[in-house]
Amino acid sequence: MEVKFTDLTGPTRQIAKKYLKAVEKFLGKGNFILTDEVRNFEKDWARTVGADFCVGTSNGADALYLALKALEIGEGDEVITQGNAYNASVTAILRVGAMPRFIDIDPDTFCMDAGKIESLITNKTKAIMPVHLYGQMNDMKAIAAIAKKYNLAVIEDCAQAHLAKFNSRYAGVWGDIGTFSFYPTKNLGAFGDAGAIVTGRKDLYEKVLALRNLGQTAKNEHRYLGFNMRLDPIQAIALILKLKFLPAATQKRIKAARYYDQLLEKAGVSIKPQVGDSRATHVYHLYVVQSLSYDRDKLREELSKRGVQTAIHYPIPVYRQPFYKGPKDPCPTTDKILTRILSLPMFDNIKRQEQNYVVQCLKEILR
Template sequence: MIPFVDLKAQYVGIKDEVNAAIQGVLESCQFTLGSEVAAFEEEFSAYCQGQYGIGVNTGTSALHLALLAAGIGPGDEVITVPFTFVATVAAIHYTGAKPVFVDIDPRTFTMDVKAIESAITSRTKAIVPVHLYGHPADMDPILDIARQHGLTVIEDACQAHGSEYKGRRVGSLGDMGCFSFYPGKNLGAYGEGGMVVTNNAEYTRTIRMLRDWGAEQKYQHVLKGYNFRLEGIQGAVLRVKLRHLNAWTEARREIASYYNELLSGSGVPTPEAMSYARHVYHIYAIRTRKRSEWQQALQAKGIQTGIHYPIPVHLLPAYADLGYVKGDFPHAEQAAEEVLSLPMFAELSRAECQEVCEAVTTLAEQAAVEYAA
């Protein structure tokens, strides 16, 4: 079986470092926040080329608190995309604001910058571009539009640790950048975790209070806050893993390049990286009109795959109250019907890549014969 992701293989390579780091937290008894979290905040924000990092319990919480720090609330509108994990939209909903969608660029699966202006109203307060699958959104036009209209830009970088836009790390391009450390991410905790990265000291102060019951000092509650603190063990584990992130990223990029090479003559649409982008391939998604059949056939051959994501958010029952209907965002809807994620993790071997691509190419050849008939 070729797994979609293999966390055990990663752990084996860093086992001694991780075990020592966890043991250190057990001995210090700093289980919530503490010195390991503080050190990780400094190290990861520096990695992102940002000044401040605020560790929280999930990427969803990072988005939620970033929006609150920006003053987003009931009656406001926030522009984002419908082709994303539901947490992007849920975080906007948590503030009481209304999510407003624009379609995606079908080449990158990220925000179509040409669609933003027409979505802006007098209620618009922020834009949340999503760096989906590890490919950065086209940030310069987004930032230009935001500046013209006085809007806050909050990057959803939950799938894009180390991704770059024109040589600059995502997460420090907008007013705030939000990351998830869910175990399967390129930089994953051994549990849940998230972070907001920013260069703004006031946002930092507000988010630090919001994550810890709205207090800077114990029992001195300045804001109506939350229990969104990052655990000490997760901070320690993430510090260890951050030291390996560059090597793991280059391995992912090499695997993606090899996939591209092996699939180049198959006719299968493969991920496209724009000239401005350093893609970090959290997901390697091909496209096929026969996704269900291909997924079943690959599973039968011992190859696990994933679908990210099968239903765009505007068509989910939970968000039917937003009033969107099928056909409103055709590129997002088509992507949701066609994307199929192939195995992608740093330890994936060339032989495994060849096996995956041989199986995909065979399916593509069979499909071509069927279409021709």
């Protein structure tokens, strides 16, 4: 049996006909940049996550860059993020000229160990950037309280956390700005690159609106040094249509994760799933486990031989990547966990039969 790591054919088929019809209509209008389609998706996404404002962007990496720029974070500033942050989160900090500082992660939840944040705060610290990896939100209550105490901005990287919640509030609305990626494999994915920021602050909304469009505040008036980081209407059309299916697709992922939990518990193998925070709603962009006693890379190889595709998010922390020259705060737990983690197949329409097979293979390899 073959089990793919992810499968986008189902969600694509779901909207394909309507999408092609909508694109045909769009082509007839003869207007291609920052159209109503973009504005409509921005309204829909803001409403969905309970934000006052949304600005569509070219992708999630640019959304992070725009967020930092709008907050005027740059040269000489420090931004606190976590050891297992994705490359794009750290790159955005470096791209504005600031320095990342790394907080170690919790060994069970793989989230930022919020209790360690204060030890890294200096007079250069300007912001905290929690990255809600895999679909589970960081402890936003603790992070928001620290940010308030030290007057720091909060930028939530929600690229993997569409519709995730912490204490019944959605990812993206806890801090000053939340950023999203709609990369095709994300829980809400376009048919190419796309992203967005959400915010409750009108000043930041207006600034990002201008920054993503060459700093333009009115026709021929460029108040800021800006960029071309606009959301493409062709992607906005796909996102509007796909958004209608997102709540149901999210529930399917949660159900599939619960099923994996049960199967793994019954199997009694030395595999430990990511531990959920009871205050958070995990949306399982990824179902990540730790291999406690068997070499992770060998396990991956053995699964692959049996037709099971897996992935690692991520095998090397950004602070150990060759390009990275900034501060390397010690993160021993991150270093250890990244050698053990494995992402099992997870997508909206994964079948129970496929999940049974994945766990059966694990049993066979680990017995």
